[in-house]
Amino acid sequence: MPVPASNAGANTYSNLNGLAALKKDPSSPQAIAAVAQQIDALFLQMMLKSMRDASAEVGQADSNEMGMYQDMFDKQIALTLSQHQGLGLGAQLTRQLSAAAAAASSPAAAAPTGNAVSPVRMGSAMIVDADADADADADADADPAAAEAESAAAADPGEFVSQVFPSIQRAAQALGVSPFAMLAQAALETGWGKRMPRGTDGTSSRNLFGIKADDKWAGPRIAADTVEFSGGVAVPRRTAFRAYGSIEESVNDFARLLSSSPRYRDAVAGGANIQAYVEGIGKSGYATDPQYADKLNDILNSATFRGALAKRNVLL
Numbered sequence: 616m617p618v619p620a621s622n623a624g625a626n627t628y629s630n631l632n633g634l635a636a637l638k639k640d641p642s643s644p645q646a647i648a649a650v651a652q653q654i655d656a657l658f659l660q661m662m663l664k665s666m667r668d669a670s671a672e673v674g675q676a677d678s679n680e681m682g683m684y685q686d687m688f689d690k691q692i693a694l695t696l697s698q699h700q701g702l703g704l705g706a707q708l709t710r711q712l713s714a715a716a717a718a719a720s721s722p723a724a725a726a727p728t729g730n731a732v733s734p735v736r737m738g739s740a741m742i743v744d745a746d747a748d749a750d751a752d753a754d755a756d757a758d759p760a761a762a763e764a765e766s767a768a769a770a771d772p773g774e775f776v777s778q779v780f781p782s783i784q785r786a787a788q789a790l791g792v793s794p795f796a797m798l799a800q801a802a803l804e805t806g807w808g809k810r811m812p813r814g815t816d817g818t819s820s821r822n823l824f825g826i827k828a829d830d831k832w833a834g835p836r837i838a839a840d841t842v843e844f845s846g847g848v849a850v851p852r853r854t855a856f857r858a859y860g861s862i863e864e865s866v867n868d869f870a871r872l873l874s875s876s877p878r879y880r881d882a883v884a885g886g887a888n889i890q891a892y893v894e895g896i897g898k899s900g901y902a903t904d905p906q907y908a909d910k911l912n913d914i915l916n917s918a919t920f921r922g923a924l925a926k927r928n929v930l931l
Contacts, residue, residue: 662848769808772919773926778808779823780929782863786870792883795924795931796892797869799914800824803907807923812839812856820858824869825902828855835859844903889915 769775779801780794787794801823805811812820820837828836835858842849859865873879878899885891893915897908904910914920924931 662850772802772807772923775802775805775808776923776927776929779862779866780927782866786866790870790874790883791886792873792892793887793889795915796889796896796911797866799893799911799920800896802914802920803910807919812837812858814858818858820856821862821865822856822859823862823865826857826869826872828857832857844905847905 769778776798780798783797783801784794787797802808804825805823812822814820814837818837820839822837825841828834836855837858838853838855840851841854842851843854844850857865857868859868873883879895879901882892882895882899885895890912893908893911896911901907921931
């Protein structure tokens, strides 16, 4: 029996009865909308807490009681805002969860296509200001069948390596840098191929490195949600990203960006030294995430990275 709309969520942050009722029919439209709303509210709470913490560092510390009441106020404000316009994350999650529920109830659900990929980018929180001369050329010789295969999300890291490593290896050799460092960066930016920006119709941007489409970019673009850091605080934004006709085109555009911009001189100058590339990219401001270099190292040193290479017979 579907959860009544009046009970599908909580009107106050301390009311857990409405949320407990969602377990009765988690796939109903009311339950899906309520779950998405709560996630929106949680993210708003995180933002408010970050702003409170930042202001406390430069002002007089509040008493314990004042802090408690501010926390209660922030939680209720976050929930109230999420019930109206929110940040847009709830609406996006509602569309995703509704599509997943519909697919699960369909007879064809046993044959996943791999196309239900979230355009919300929460991993590296990138912001790339590409130079004017980094425009990518259209790949007129691209194989339509290959391009269609590339548009689907990789089923696992090993498949991701198969899809992107040949192009990355060629570009890295021309640049004189380690292909493994570039591969780790592509894995971080896309969540191993599962978080590439997608259009409203599901079309993949094939943007492996999170390069934004500024006013100087004359090629196709796709708008997607992302999270950027400003003063150490995560801020959700709707951003236009470059879109490419193939993985090869995406990798070549990134390689041109690295070779043409003085910002990335140190990263390229490191040559085959993986750590020099990581440190150079981290200091260059390629991403707004202050922990960008650490996240790259985490991927490079992970069992997932080594296993994906071994699965495709690639030696590190």
